[in-house]
Amino acid sequence: MKNEMKIGMMSRWNAPCGAAVHAELVGRRWIEKGHKLTVFAPLEEVKTREKDEPFVVRNYSNNYLDPKPFIEADYDAFVHHNISEMPMKELFGIFPKIKEKAKTVLVAHQGRIPEDPYFAKFDWDAIVCFDERWKRFLVDIFPAEKIHIIPYPCHPICHGDKTDARRKFGLPENKRIILIYGISLHKYLCHLPRIERLNKKYPLILLVLTSVDDWFDLFEAVKHRYSFIVLRKEALTIEELYTYLHASDCLIYHTDSSQYAVLSSTVHTCMGGGRPILAHNSNFVECFDKEVLKYKSNEIEEKLMDIFEDKEGCKMALKAAREYVKRNSAEVIAKKFIYLFETLSMEKEGKR
The missing domain is CATH 3.40.50.2000 (Glycogen Phosphorylase B;)
Structure with missing residues (x-):
């Protein structure tokens, strides 16, 4: 494996929704490959029966965000799984501090331009969407060269009797x-x-x-x-x-x-x-x-x-x-994200 990456991810977690499924499938593969993951998740949400792991920090709700965990956690890549009812205004307030230490990646789950006025204000290093349908409207907000298509991950093959x-x-x-x-x-x-x-x-x-x-x-x-x-x-x-x-x-x-x-x-x-x-x-x-x-x-x-x-x-x-x-297995998609993080880091260091 290449150098360990330290990843911070803001997403729903252990919850019955598409953003949480994506985050869990990919995030757990990162951990299996030796990367360090910190998950920032909502304080209260409808959860599955999975128990939160030690790397999960619950520190925000729709209109509230405790900035301390975001600022103090150690990560060099920051992934935001954007869904409705996120504290975007509050996140925007600390976003410069996040960008100081990490490359920032938005995963755009919503299939349209969100109504939240703060959505378009963020200067993400990269925006990830699932296919061309998302890219067609995202280019109206973000530079096309920053938009990357990485398919939605699948649970690994697991047959049974x-x-x-x-x-x-x-x-x-x-x-x-x-x-x-x-x-x-x-x-x-x-x-x-x-x-x-x-x-x-x-x-x-x-x-x-x-x-x-x-x-x-x-x-x-x-x-x-x-x-x-x-x-x-x-x-x-x-x-x-x-x-x-x-x-x-x-x-x-x-x-x-x-x-x-x-x-x-x-x-x-x-x-x-x-x-x-x-x-x-x-x-x-x-x-x-x-x-x-x-x-x-x-x-x-x-x-x-x-x-x-x-x-x-x-x-x-x-x-x-x-x-x-x-x-499109979770392992394959997890590798695509790691490659994106590495590419962004190399660009920052002037190696490309």
């Missing part, structure tokens, strides 16, 4: 299992009549996992009508999520298109599990080609039948997903 996984979680071994999970499960209700029809031909269960009280209560009421629903209230660790993936025959991901640039952190997280992902054909998955099986709402029954019958298209999707994960 279906029977063992089902036994671990007490799930039936003689039925098909369709998995849905997350914080927006109300969007899946429209599929229940079609899944019910499919249940007559292929005995199945719809495994519903959520930590959101409202959605748990909603499906608790609905499952009296749709008896194939198995409902569990859980805030999952990544290991538990992958075991549930291994227990399942497929994952359904459903969300409608946004008018802004978007992608699915859920799909990037789950592609390494070795199970087909059936995704609603929206711009959340337009960055994928054959890696996921896309559907319109009236096609979901047919697509699920193809998965249950292990049709050729499903095999091709799994192969394409494996290749995508290899190209």
Whole structure:
């Protein structure tokens, strides 16, 4: 390994959101490679069941920021994962002190120009976005030469035995299992009549996992009508999520298109599990080609039948997903960031 880098990263952490998933996947790879990481995270947020590591400092909220940890921590690269509800005004006040000791990198998660007036005032050394859709609007604010495309990271490939996984979680071994999970499960209700029809031909269960009280209560009421629903209230660790993936025959991901640039952190997280992902054909998955099986709402029954019958298209999707994960694994993306940090440091020292 080249010289150890000391990295400060401002981001949500151990939280169910795309910025946190990105930060955790990449940040933990940096640590594995011997780099030093300090994470500056919000004081209060909805968290997963993962426990904060010793390198996590919680020192800000929407309109409050304790500057001391930012100023006193030792780092030579500073990464800011920008999402809504960040204390940008307060960060701007200490930004000169951060720039004195570190190269600064913005990771632009929001798929449009944020309304916060401070967003465009920062003089970042580099801006990272996920693909050309982000770059098209970022060039209206920042110099094009400062904008770098680094794809969103994927969880590493991690396959598992279906029977063992089902036994671990007490799930039936003689039925098909369709998995849905997350914080927006109300969007899946429209599929229940079609899944019910499919249940007559292929005995199945719809495994519903959520930590959101409202959605748990909603499906608790609905499952009296749709008896194939198995409902569990859980805030999952990544290991538990992958075991549930291994227990399942497929994952359904459903969300409608946004008018802004978007992608699915859920799909990037789950592609390494070795199970087909059936995704609603929206711009959340337009960055994928054959890696996921896309559907319109009236096609979901047919697509699920193809998965249950292990049709050729499903095999091709799994192969394409494996290749995508290899190209964009957390380790690969972490290396791209390290190369960017090193390049910025060399430019600062006049070596380029």
